[in-house]
Amino acid sequence: MIYGSVFAFALLYIFSVEAAESLLDAHFRSAVAEAVEVSPVDGPLQPQIQNRLTELLVNSPWVELGGVRVNITVLGADGRTPLYLGGTRVVPPPPEPTLEAAMRAAVDLLPPITDVFVSVTHGSVLSTSILIIYAALLLQGLFLHNRSMIRREQAEIAKATSARDDAARRAQSIEEELDRVQDRMRTFEPADAHQSEEIRQLESEREGLRRQLRVLAQRETELLAGAVRATELEEERQTLEELLDEALGDVGQKEQEIADLQDRLKYAAKKPAPQKGKGRESERIAKRLRTLYKNIEVDDRAVSDLAALGDESLKLRAEEGLKRLADDPDTAAVRRKVGGLPPQLAIYELGFAGKGRIYYARTEAARYRILAVGGKATQKQDLEYLSRLSL
Secondary structure, eight states, X not given: OHHHHXXXXXXXXXHHHHHHHHHHHHXXXXXXXXXXXXXXXXXXXXXXXXXXXXXXXXHOHHHHTTOOEEEEEEEOTTSOOEEEETXXXXXXXXXXXXXXXXXXXXXXXXXXXXXXXXXXXXXXXXXXXXXXXXXXXXXXHHHHHHHHHHHHHHHXXXXXXXXXXXXXXXXXXXXXXXXXXXXXHHHSXXXXXXXXHHHXXXXXXXXXXXXXXXXXXXXXXXXXXXXXXXXXXXHHHHHHHXXXXXXXXXXXXXXXXXXXXXXXXXXXXXXXXXXXTHXXXXXXXXXXXXXXXXXXXXXXXXXXXXXXXXXXXXXXXXXXXXXXXXXXXXXXXEEEEOOSSOTTOOOEEEEETTTEEEEEEEOTTSOEEEEEEEOXXXXXXXXXXXXXXXX
């Protein structure tokens, strides 16, 4: 019974997760098909599709709370133009100048080709909830089955005990009667053969009762062994309850991890998203800086930091500070020498755009070397990087 229940519990959990995944796949496919039904009259097609799909994923409780993974890919009708690639917002082309051009673009891109992949991973909140529900049902069923078995065993033991007591009383009565007859026989001669026959019958009945007592004693031993097995089942039930408590503790820990991940996602959402072609952007910035400002040296780390700023206005403000440092360093807004570094490192910071910082040092050729570019949010990582430099 226990092995069958555990095996059924595992199968139900696996098939339930698969069924939930299939139902959610159908749900998200329907939602995506409805979201990509856009009109060129309402504006450019790509921003409409991207905004609708992003809103669908952000507002879905299955993704936000249940931990369901959804990957969506949308291509234009021509099969080449990407409209939405697995959560990456594709940069749309410039808007069409006329309605006629917008209609032509709609003819090329609509209806779009969509592909949706939904996955319910083991360990997510949804799959863990299914596991806990089935575990609770399993424990309750085993508890009821065990209690029913104990009641049946107790009834059998009581019945066997009652039969044994009746047989013992009957045997004792017969033995007392035999003793009285034997006393009379020792005192008096048997009156006739009838009395001898009665004595033989009583002795035969006594032997039969003794055999019955032995059978009842063996039955009692078997029932007591069954009662021991019922006690073992009760201990197994308690063990399963402890496993359930551990599973509930794991769920609480996972919920805490999910909350931490949500906080980190909110923090990451405040940062500018990485742009496609970031490597080419870094190469372009490095080439321009090293061509225009020959009086300073720019490290690759500083070039990568400039490319990561994302906002063009921040990049221009940072480049303005580099120009002042290259042309007239005396007028540059030097805040102070960077503290918290090893004493042998003489590194300074140049401010731009309020909280922006350019970290630089002097070289042996009386030039400036740009080491890194950052802000208040990246100060800790920048200081760790600068402390590892050897100037």
